[in-house]
Amino acid sequence: xxxxxxxxxxxxxxxxxxxxxxxxxxxxxxxxxxxxxxxxxxxxxxxxxxxxxxxxxxxxxxxxxxxxxxxxxxxxxxxxxxxxxxxxxxxxxxxxxxxxxxxxxxxxxxxxxxxxxxxxxxxxxxxxxxxxxxxxxxxxxxxxxxxxxxxxxxxxxxx
Amino acid sequence: xxxxxxxxxxxxxxxxxxxxxxxxxxxxxxxxxxxxxxxxxxxxxxxxxxxxxxxxxxxxxxxxxxxxxxxxxxxxxxxxxxxxxxxxxxxxxxxxxxxxxxxxxxxxxxxxxxxxxxxxxxxxxxxxxxxxxxxxxxxxxxxxxxxxxxxxxxxxxxxxxxxxxxxxxxxxxxxxxxxxxxxxxxxxxxxxxxxxxxxxx
Numbered sequence: 001x002x003x004x005x006x007x008x009x010x011x012x013x014x015x016x017x018x019x020x021x022x023x024x025x026x027x028x029x030x031x032x033x034x035x036x037x038x039x040x041x042x043x044x045x046x047x048x049x050x051x052x053x054x055x056x057x058x059x060x061x062x063x064x065x066x067x068x069x070x071x072x073x074x075x076x077x078x079x080x081x082x083x084x085x086x087x088x089x090x091x092x093x094x095x096x097x098x099x100x101x102x103x104x105x106x107x108x109x110x111x112x113x114x115x116x117x118x119x120x121x122x123x124x125x126x127x128x129x130x131x132x133x134x135x136x137x138x139x140x141x142x143x144x145x146x147x148x149x150x151x152x153x154x155x156x157x158x159x
Numbered sequence: 160x161x162x163x164x165x166x167x168x169x170x171x172x173x174x175x176x177x178x179x180x181x182x183x184x185x186x187x188x189x190x191x192x193x194x195x196x197x198x199x200x201x202x203x204x205x206x207x208x209x210x211x212x213x214x215x216x217x218x219x220x221x222x223x224x225x226x227x228x229x230x231x232x233x234x235x236x237x238x239x240x241x242x243x244x245x246x247x248x249x250x251x252x253x254x255x256x257x258x259x260x261x262x263x264x265x266x267x268x269x270x271x272x273x274x275x276x277x278x279x280x281x282x283x284x285x286x287x288x289x290x291x292x293x294x295x296x297x298x299x300x301x302x303x304x305x306x307x308x309x310x311x312x313x314x315x316x317x318x319x320x321x322x323x324x325x326x327x328x329x330x331x332x333x334x335x336x337x338x339x340x341x342x343x344x345x346x347x348x349x350x351x352x353x354x355x356x357x358x359x360x
Contacts, residue, residue, distance in 0.1 A: 020324050033281060033324075036281050037277065046201060049198070050197070052169045052194045054192065116201065135197075139197045
């Protein structure tokens, strides 16, 4: 596939597996690493039926960062007698609070691509302009691929 | 318009019908979530006409090697056998007959048909992490990590698409850590052996 315009679109991790989505000329490739096995799934642009973009808060992320913020803030309060320890705990609190605040303010942009058989989801946590650009890029490539596929003579007919 | 049950709400996974969707902003009836949609109509899979030898006659062309009644539309790029429209398989820019396709697929030579790979990078990272946790066995885990790096590099040279997965920086860091751990482990081993020899004396 040399010379293909390929770009790493999104990477995500859910604790047990890691996924990377790469956009190519023919379609989107999803590489999922689970355990010690990588599996590849492909969504072809000429089979795409729907592309969506929405925003979610992400309950697990918000819950965990809120718990972390509360826990370390309380530890900081409890360690007020030792100023250095309290400052360290409040530093950790600030990291959790910043992650929580950024998620609440910015939310998580998710692009979903549905084809005839499967779907691929791509989350974008911070870079919103990139999410919009990728959404436009996918739509443009689907618009370019589908008329070309309609005009192409079928190579492997069923009889 | 035909109702398609395949589409789902990207937020709640509830079934969406194509007729209920419109270009631009949409609201799911089930979860009330808002999402922006771009709708497409993929072309239907069409069935092509396979030319029969009876229709065109022997002067018009050669018959397919597997279907003598069908007119050949090309040759297999591996074995050179004539192919009709039924037998022609186009993959990774090559045209193959079903027999060559099966053989190459069985040997794992067709990159386009592979969808599962051993993740040597994760094995390497696990070995490095183990070495950091159980430092007396650093030489062993470092060696395992180095072997993992070599296997990963060999895999990437065979499947260049895997290079895009974790990037060059991550791979370079893995190599560095594996080498450092193996070297550190050897130094540690020599130190312990000397200590034991001194103790025995």
